[in-house]
Amino acid sequence: MNLRKVLHHLLAYLLLVFTFIGTLVYSENVTSTYTVNKDFFNVMKAPQFSIYDASEQQLHYRIQSKFSLWHIIEIISYPSNEVIAKLRSQWFIWLYAANISIFDSSSNQWINGSIHKNLAFFGDKYTIVWNGKVIVMETKFASLITEFHDQQQGNLSAEFRKRWISFVWSDKYYLEIFSKEIPDTLYMLALAAKDYTDSQAKKHSESKGTSRN
Structure with missing residues (x-):
């Protein structure tokens, strides 16, 4: 076996090892995973x-x-069939905004907050305020991945990915959460808010196209 083949096998082995280590580290950071299916x-x-x-x-x-x-x-x-989070949008001319309320099991109280869409020319950006935390939800232009970052600390707290099957069937998302500082339901409300605004924008675009024809 010549030196080139030895180096090739060595690089392949190292790549496999680093991939395995990266997967382990990534898995340890994930606290919850969900599949979100739209009706x-x-x-x-x-x-x-x-x-x-x-x-x-x-x-x-x-x-x-x-x-x-x-x-x-x-x-x-x-299976408890209990309501644990709520969202109600506000009436704004340009950008989406909503009041949210989430049941906090640690304090046994409902805590109010808000979510609003920021003006962004490329991609989407929302600001979520809840229980003293400010979370930024952002989707890069043409990306299927939406990330949540703690505004104060800057760390990634959650993300969801739109599945490819969404383009041929009903929308499906894969939600991963990396922190337990905020209830999982906050990210679910935010996902629903973004899906709603995306759906409304799509309907508006389709109606404009139909009226032109």
């Missing part, structure tokens, strides 16, 4: 979702919407 039919209501574990075997939550001109949703925990 295929939503007539006269905002989008609704079923939230499962990563294997899609166990239903953990449902995001249900109300009949309204505004975006009004609740997160229901299963």
Whole structure:
């Protein structure tokens, strides 16, 4: 075996080792993983979702919407069937904004907050304020990945990815959470808010295209 083949096998082995180590470190940082499936039919209501574990075997939550001109949703925990988070949009001319309320199990109280969309020419950016924390939710231009960063510390606290199957069927997301400082339901409300604004923008674009024809 010549030197070139030895180096080739050595590099392949090192790449495999580093990939394995990186996977272990990444897995240790993930505290929760969910698969978020959007309902295929939503007539006269905002989008609704079923939230499962990563294997899609166990239903953990449902995001249900109300009949309204505004975006009004609740997160229901299963199997207790209890409402543990709420969102109600505000009326703004340009940018999405909503009030949120999340049940905090550590204090046994409902804590209010807000989420609003920031002006961004490329990609999407939202600011979430809850219980003294400021979280920035950002999607880069043409990216399927949306990240959440703690504004004070700058660390990545969660992210969700839109699955490719969303382009041929109902939307599906993969949500990963890296911190337990904030309830998982906050990220779920934010995901639903972004999906809602994206859906509204798509409908508006399609209606403009139809009117031109």
